Amino acid sequence: MKQIAGLLAAEISGSVKCHEPLSRHTSFRIGGPADLYLQPRTTAELISALTLLREKGIPYFLLGSGTNILVADSGFRGAVIRLDGDFVQFAFEGTVATSGAAVPLARLAGDACDRNLTGLEFATGIPGSVGGALFMNAGAHGQATSDILLDAEILDNTLSLHTFKAEELQLSYRTSGIYPGAIVCFARFSLSPGKREDIERKRREFMDFRRSRQPRQPNAGSIFRNPPQDAAGRLIEAAGLKGHRSGGAKISEIHANFIVNCGNATAADVLSLIELAQETVHKKFGINLALEIKVLGD
Template identity: 60%
Template sequence: MDQIARKLAASITGAVRTKEPLCRHTSFKIGGPADLFVEPATIEELAFTLACLRQAGVEWFLLGNGTNLLVHDAGFRGAVIRLAGDFRRYEFDGLIVRAGAAVSLAHLARETGRRGYAGLAFAAGIPGTVGGALATNAGAHGVAFGDVVADAQIMDESGELHTCLPETLGLAYRKSNISPAHVVCAVTLQLSAGDREELERQCRDDFLFRRKHQPHQPNAGSIFKNPPGDVAGRLIEAAGLKGCRVGGAVISAVHANFIVNDGQATAADVMALIDKARAEVAGKFGIELELEICLLGY
């Protein structure tokens, strides 16, 4: 791995590190080291990175803000790629915004609101990146990211770029068909004319709602998807699991579909709570809960 790290460090402007603790890059503040951590700053650097890793037969994972992710305590035997530099830029062309995949979704939502452009206010409290939002089809208040996407620029494993229309991306409730071997590089959003004050009020209300109804300790958002016709948090609460603890991980007393890290939690603690919630909900209600968070290193 040291040899690939040296080759990449000599050729790209972004950071290249070995044995990078992934707890530094997840909202859970949990996760062991990645063998290699690379931050390509341009499309060319990304293509070069993918080519190097392919040649060396190294597995890789594309990390956004790590806000929907549980990383194993042993970390990841491969390379974690986090987009930087050019991928953090966005530009407006009237009601169209073209955003790099590493742009903060919440920042972009607030910026569009400030300009009086409607469509993204639902996302003002979602702490991920634009790329992560497309890959997971993030959403809130009945609106999903895919609803405002005009097209997306996606790099395949051979470094080739494709412009994809949303209808080809299999966007559905918290999922897409974007392959883990593909990288969302940029997304074009089509917004509509709105009322600036109203949009800013929606962003503020969302912030206040989340402050009241979501926990403040490190977490990864909703652990499970809502099953058809029901709500995962309601089922977990009805199973009597609010406040249930394993090690440093606790099923939040504020919202039962959140697991929080009290400061000492391991991924194993979180996984034990996930297994317990699934077993209790299946046993009591006959409903199989499906994970909303992504796993790395499992």
């Protein structure tokens, strides 16, 4: 791997590391090492790095802010790519925000507020990146990324960059038609002029709601997608699993659709709680809980 890291370092100006612990890069604070961890800073660097990885037959995975992901204790046998440089830049032109994929969505929401632009308030407190928000169609309080997305520049599996209109990306509840392997590089959002005090009031309300309803310990947001007409958290709570522990992981007492890391949780601890919740809810209510979080590694 050291040799490949050397070749990658010659292609990109951002950092290239071997055996990087992914627990440092996930909100769960869980995850073994990635063989390679690299941070391309431009689209050209990203393409060069991907070309090299493909030539060498090394699998890769695009990590956003790592806030909706569980990484295996054994880590990932391949390269984890985290965008940097051009991808953490954003700009506003009138009511349109153009953002790199690695910009924190909540940062964009804060800047939109400073410019008296409304539309991104729902993202206040969502800890993911713009790219992750598109891939997952992140949302809250009845609104989602799809409501304001104009278009996105995406690197496809042939390593060419294409602009896709929002409607072409098939964004729906916590999912999108962006196929695994495609990489969101930039996105444009359409906002509207608003009143500063209204925007700020909404942001405060949304933050207060989060503080009172979500746990503080490290977590990865909602573990399961809500089944139609119901809520995964309600079902897990009704199944009597709130507060249930496995090793260092616990089903949150504050919100049963969150699993928290109490300090020394492993991915195996979290997976055993996931299985327990799925089996118990299925037995009691006949409902299959589908994962919202992504699992990386074996």
